[in-house]
Amino acid sequence: MSLLIPLVLLGFVLYASFKRVMEYERLVVFVLGKFHTVKGPGIRLVIPVLQQMVRVNLQTVTMEVPSQDVITRDNISVKVNAVIFLRVVDPQRAVLAVQDYLYSTSQVAQTTLRSVLGQSQLDDLLSKRDDINAELQRIIDQQTEPWGVKVAAVEVKNVDIPQDMQRAIARQAEAERERRAKIIHAEGEFQAAQKLAEAANVISQNPAALQLRYLQTLVEIAAEKNSTTIFPIPIDTLAPFIKGLLSK
Numbered sequence: 001m002s003l004l005i006p007l008v009l010l011g012f013v014l015y016a017s018f019k020r021v022m023e024y025e026r027l028v029v030f031v032l033g034k035f036h037t038v039k040g041p042g043i044r045l046v047i048p049v050l051q052q053m054v055r056v057n058l059q060t061v062t063m064e065v066p067s068q069d070v071i072t073r074d075n076i077s078v079k080v081n082a083v084i085f086l087r088v089v090d091p092q093r094a095v096l097a098v099q100d101y102l103y104s105t106s107q108v109a110q111t112t113l114r115s116v117l118g119q120s121q122l123d124d125l126l127s128k129r130d131d132i133n134a135e136l137q138r139i140i141d142q143q144t145e146p147w148g149v150k151v152a153a154v155e156v157k158n159v160d161i162p163q164d165m166q167r168a169i170a171r172q173a174e175a176e177r178e179r180r181a182k183i184i185h186a187e188g189e190f191q192a193a194q195k196l197a198e199a200a201n202v203i204s205q206n207p208a209a210l211q212l213r214y215l216q217t218l219v220e221i222a223a224e225k226n227s228t229t230i231f232p233i234p235i236d237t238l239a240p241f242i243k244g245l246l247s248k
Contacts, residue, residue, distance in 0.1 A: 019044045019053065026091040028054040038091050056091040060152065063102065065109045070117045072125060079160040080117055084109050084140070090148025098147040108143050109154070112136060122161070129156055
């Protein structure tokens with residue numbers, strides 16, 4: 001009985017000393033409060049009391065950035081939220097350099113989101129989303145790099161625009177479509193006028209072409225069964241007959 005208790009205690013200590021570390025995890029080990037090493041995946045020995053550990057996950061984390069009230073450069077108030085994809089690349093710095101790297105990254109993302117979008121116009125926010133995402137990723141990654149955190153991507157998800165501004169944007173889009181339609185119509189008229197001018201130039205240089213066009217028009221008119229066509233005879237055609245009669 002006297003040996004049972006020490007054996008149970010020894011078994012408990014041994015059980016508590018061996019830690020299973022997954023492939024996507026790392027153990028940051030301290031000895032009496034001082035950083036010692038970073039241990040990789042497998043079964044690892046951590047001596048109780050003498051050593052302490054912090055388990056760090058290296059998987060990519062998807063973080064939601066809460067909706068932020070942003071006033072754009074053209075003084076339009078919008079609500080914007082985003083999502084960040086990040087992961088720890090240096091477990092030692094993620095534990096030693098910052099108290100809570102997830103919370104700190106979230107705060108940096110919120111302030112950066114308001115700052116960057118506040119320098120953009122509403123049209124850029126709606127049409128140049130990729131450029132804004134790249135700029136957000138660059139700035140946030142610069143600030144989290146000392147913590148051993150890599151920001152892989154930042155995506156602006158929703159841009160909530162006030163109702164009155166939505167109506168104004170719809171009117172603007174409609175006016176733009178009408179403008180383009182008028183320009184296309186004017187270009188068509190211009191091209192048609194150019195072709196008519198070219199045709200007139202060709203006909204003026206070749207009178208026979210005018211006669212052929214005249215005959216073609218008569219054929220088109222005669223195609224209507226309920227129409228009566230008066231075909232005038234050019235005076236040049238009768239000129240030889242008139243000369244013959246006068247000579248007698």
